Amino acid sequence: xPPGGTLRKGTGAVTARFRAEQAAGPFAEAPALVNPHSFxxxxxxxxxxxxxxxxxxxxxxxxxxxxxxxxxxxxGGVAGGWVFLAMRGADVGPAALVFGRTNPVxxxxxxxxxxxxxxxxxxxxxxxxxxxxxxxxxxxxxxxEVLEE
Amino acid sequence: MRLTxxxxxxxxxxxxxVLAQLMREQLTVGEFxxxxxxxxxxxxxxxxxxxxxGTEGVAYLERLAATGLRVTVPTTRNxxxxxxxxxxxxxxxxxxxxxxxxxxxxxxxxxxxxxxTCIGYQSVYQPHLGExxxxxxxxxxAYANSVLGxxxxxxxxxxxxxxxxxxxxxxxxxxxxxxxRANVRVRIRAALDDVADWGAVGAIVGERCRGYWNVPVxxxxxxxxxxxxxxxxxxxxxxxxxxxxxxxxxxxxEAPDLATAVGGRDLVDDFEVTDQDIEAVFxxxxxxxxxxxxxxxxxxxxxxxxxxxxxxxxxxxxTVSDGVRLLLTTNSMIRRALEDQGLLQVISAAGGTVxxxxxxxxxxxxxxxxxxxxxxxxxxxxxxVNIIQAHGYAPxxxxxxxxxxxxxxxxxxxx
Numbered sequence: 401x402p403p404g405g406t407l408r409k410g411t412g413a414v415t416a417r418f419r420a421e422q423a424a425g426p427f428a429e430a431p432a433l434v435n436p437h438s439f440x441x442x443x444x445x446x447x448x449x450x451x452x453x454x455x456x457x458x459x460x461x462x463x464x465x466x467x468x469x470x471x472x473x474x475x476g477g478v479a480g481g482w483v484f485l486a487m488r489g490a491d492v493g494p495a496a497l498v499f500g501r502t503n504p505v506x507x508x509x510x511x512x513x514x515x516x517x518x519x520x521x522x523x524x525x526x527x528x529x530x531x532x533x534x535x536x537x538x539x540x541x542x543x544x545e546v547l548e549e
Numbered sequence: 550m551r552l553t554x555x556x557x558x559x560x561x562x563x564x565x566x567v568l569a570q571l572m573r574e575q576l577t578v579g580e581f582x583x584x585x586x587x588x589x590x591x592x593x594x595x596x597x598x599x600x601x602x603g604t605e606g607v608a609y610l611e612r613l614a615a616t617g618l619r620v621t622v623p624t625t626r627n628x629x630x631x632x633x634x635x636x637x638x639x640x641x642x643x644x645x646x647x648x649x650x651x652x653x654x655x656x657x658x659x660x661x662x663x664x665x666t667c668i669g670y671q672s673v674y675q676p677h678l679g680e681x682x683x684x685x686x687x688x689x690x691a692y693a694n695s696v697l698g699x700x701x702x703x704x705x706x707x708x709x710x711x712x713x714x715x716x717x718x719x720x721x722x723x724x725x726x727x728x729x730r731a732n733v734r735v736r737i738r739a740a741l742d743d744v745a746d747w748g749a750v751g752a753i754v755g756e757r758c759r760g761y762w763n764v765p766v767x768x769x770x771x772x773x774x775x776x777x778x779x780x781x782x783x784x785x786x787x788x789x790x791x792x793x794x795x796x797x798x799x800x801x802x803e804a805p806d807l808a809t810a811v812g813g814r815d816l817v818d819d820f821e822v823t824d825q826d827i828e829a830v831f832x833x834x835x836x837x838x839x840x841x842x843x844x845x846x847x848x849x850x851x852x853x854x855x856x857x858x859x860x861x862x863x864x865x866x867x868t869v870s871d872g873v874r875l876l877l878t879t880n881s882m883i884r885r886a887l888e889d890q891g892l893l894q895v896i897s898a899a900g901g902t903v904x905x906x907x908x909x910x911x912x913x914x915x916x917x918x919x920x921x922x923x924x925x926x927x928x929x930x931x932x933x934v935n936i937i938q939a940h941g942y943a944p945x946x947x948x949x950x951x952x953x954x955x956x957x958x959x960x961x962x963x964x
Contacts, residue, residue, distance in 0.1 A: 424581045438759065443939060447603065454939065475759060475791045477687040479601040481706025489605030503761035503791060504578060504722065505705040511577045512609075512707045519581075 412534055412547035420498075421520025423539035424507065428516050429547070430495035432533045433467035435459055439499070440476030441483035441509070450492025464494040468535045472500040472526055480505050484513035496537040498544060500526060518544060550579050550719070551586050559715065567616045571711040578708065579719025588681045588720040592674055593622055593713035595661055596685035596705065598629030599648035600911060607648065609707065610655045613714075619660035623674065624713035626656055627686045628667040628851060628878075628908040635904055639912060640920040661713065665906035666880035668851045670697065671776065673882075678802045681724055683712030687793070688850050688932075690723075691783030694794035696776075698802035700724045703761070703793060722762075723794055729803060730812035731766035731796050733758045734819040739827050740771045743948035744781040744856075747774060748931025749830035750822055751785025758818055759790040766796040766810040773799055777856050784850050785931040830931070831964035835943035838961050841872065843923040845956040847949075848878040848909040849933040854886055856949075857903070861892035863953050869900030870959030874921070878904045901956075909933075915940040927955040 412429075435444075436458060446453035451463045464487075487493035497510055502519040510517040516537050521544055529535070534547040552560065560576065562569040579587070599607060631641060631649040653663050664673060670692045676682050676699035683704045684690050693699040702722040704712055712718045722728050735754055741747055754765050765786070774782070774797065786792040796804035804810035847860065857879060869875045877896065879887070884905040887893040896903055904912075910933055917923060918941050926937060926944045929952050934944040947955065951962045 422581050422583075424577045473760065477787060477791070478596050478685045478690075478703050478705035478709075481685075481708065482597065482601050482603060482606045485605045485609065485706065486603030489603065489608075501760060501762070504582070504703045504708070507578050507581050508574075508704070508708040509706045511574050511581075517581075 414536070414545045415548050416528060416546040418522050418525040418544045420518035420542045420544055422502070423518040423542045424511060425514065425516030425539050427539070428468065428496040428537045430466055430468045430535065432470050432529050432531055432535050433459070433462060433464060434529055434531045435469060435471040437471070438473040438475040439469070439471035440474065440480060442476050442480040445483065447483045447486045448490060450487050450490065463492070465492045466495050468496040468498055468537060469494040470498045470526070470529055474499060474502050474506055476505070478505055481509040484509040484515055488513040488515070498535070498537065518542070550576060550584055556587055556717070565616065567613065567618060568715065571715055574707065575711055575715065575719055579721060582719065582721035584719035584721035586720050587717040588724055589717050590622055590681050590683045590712055592676060592682040593620065593624040593704070593709055594627060594669060594682070594684035594686060594689055595624060595709035595713060596627040597652070598631070598911065599645055599652055600630040600913065602652070607652060610652065613710065614655040614658040618714055620713035621716040622713060624661045624710070625669050625673060626661050626663045626665055627689070628906065628911060629665050630907060630911045630913065632904045632907050632912070635902060640917050641912060642916065645913070659710065659714070661710070664880060666851060667908060668780065668853060668880065671780070671853050672880060681718070683709060683718040685709035687787035688780065688784035690793050691787050691795065692780060694723050694729065695783055695796065695801055696779050728762070729764065729794060730814040731764045731810045732814045732817050733763055733765040734807070734816055735765050735767050736821045737767055737769050738821050739824045741774070741778065741827070743929065744778050745929040745931065745946055745948045746827055747778040747782040748785040748929070749827045749946065751782050752789045752830050752931045752935070753822055753826055755786045755788065755790025755792060761791045761793055763790070763792060763817065764794050764796065765792070766798065766804060766807060768798050768807060777853055780850055781930065788932040788935045828964065831946055834945045834961070835938065838963055840925060840961055842927050842955045842959055842961055843925045844874045844876065845952055846876045846909050846926060846928045846933060847930070847952065848876070848928070849930040849936070851908060852877055852879045852883070854883045857883065857887050857896070858890070858892055860949070860953065861887070861895040864899035864901060865895050867899055867957055869956045873956055873959050874923070875901040875956045876904060876909055877901060878907055878909050881905045910936050910940070914942065918942060925961065927952050927961060
């Protein structure tokens with residue numbers, strides 16, 4: 401699977417649009433996987449299998465592969481910068497990353513791995529989005545679009 | 550971003566496609582965070598070993614090393630996963646050792662000094678006020694920004710080596726005055742007598758004010774901290790809160806007073822930390838008291854010469870309890886100095902093991918737990934307490950003296 405995820409560009413009407421303050425990477429369309437907590441690729445994920453593995457995490461056992469991983473915030477240290485590249489190599493990585501707030505670790509890691517990343521998305525987006533909702537991530541336009549089911 | 554002629558030349562492939570690609574990655578990060586230009590750096594610090602690199606990361610380094618490129622500014626490497634001398638007794642997998650040898654060769658080819666330390670600021674290089682560097686490892690970043698007044702963001706993954714090779718980094722975040730100003734006021738009303746107390750402060754503030762862009766300013770009621778205490782504060786803040794900078798009024802060069810530290814930035818939080826708050830952190834024990842201790846660990850960050858000297862003097866003529874493993878980590882320079890001073894021998898005679906070039910939590914602690922049946926761990930590092938739970942341990946935070954008491958008695962002591 402390409403870093404852009406399960407592409408189906410051009411399909412599905414847009415039901416809502418949200419601007420992102422920060423964006424980088426290629427275009428992607430994929431279903432959302434919504435993480436309600438701050439995200440750390442190092443602490444939260446089994447990077448070999450690409451699944452949430454943190455004890456007690458509400459997404460424990462869920463695979464990120466081919467999904468737009470949505471998180472309100474980030475945490476953790478610099479070792480996470482290698483995780484996205486490792487997951488891309490194993491073909492278990494996310495299709496895109498959407499954050500409320502982020503830090504350089506996520507942007508550096510996603511950039512090396514070629515994974516689209518956006519941040520500074522309006523809080524209304526995080527209230528509206530649900531796991532399984534199809535999203536269109538357009539970093540060039542700094543836009544996140546919700547697609548019709 | 551506005552580029553110089555030299556930067557445009559690099560970006561256009563004037564010095565090869567690999568450097569151009571690294572510049573593109575740096576440019577992407579800079580544009581993401583609104584940087585207007587690159588800033589030259591005098592020093593870079595790279596975090597990467599086989600455990601964090603994974604197969605793909607090792608392959609990435611191999612491709613870089615094959616180009617013949619070398620770093621253009623002094624570049625060091627952070628703590629890594631292996632101590633060859635103690636690998637067998639600590640159940641380190643042979644594949645990890647093989648991979649680490651390969652990585653060291655590749656980094657040497659690139660001109661990176663594999664000093665393998667997360668306390669280079671205590672033993673290798675101390676940038677001065679206003680100096681721009683590109684450091685990976687959260688604790689080193691916190692120390693550079695907060696204690697030395699140097700300027701760096703987290704340079705993770707490939708970013709640290711990219712900065713070493715291009716000699717520059719995008720000017721955003723903590724390279725800029727406005728971002729360095731404090732927005733969280735913390736009034737310390739506690740006697741912080743040990744590095745563990747400072748780690749506890751980092752846990753409290755990091756959890757409450759989590760976020761890379763939040764900058765706490767500490768006002769102290771009981772004198773000023775020393776280097777090792779600030780080291781534990783920064784490491785813990787970064788671990789619990791992803792913080793890259795803090796101010797201590799009277800210590801941080803940019804914080805002669807509260808008003809200067811804040812510099813007109815709006816405060817998002819303002820609170821006290823009391824002795825009771827500190828004791829509450831020590832009371833978060835995940836192992837019951839007076840039960841047998843499996844392992845006592847001094848690490849996270851590596852220990853300075855004076856931390857190890859103090860421990861050696863406390864252990865002189867005494868013996869670690871049967872069934873307890875006492876582990877301490879530092880870098881090769883400090884371990885050699887310890888040996889020269891006869892202190893390494895004192896720790897060894899007492900039953901302690903001084904590991905070099907690594908931080909213990911990087912050494913596959915889950916494998917050690919399975920191999921040796923370890924669960925109950927005592928440490929003076931709040932950072933280690935935060936990390937090690939994910940590896941199946943039940944950690945207990947204690948002050949340094951109590952950690953030594955645990956090692957000698959074999960029991961989890963009261964705080």
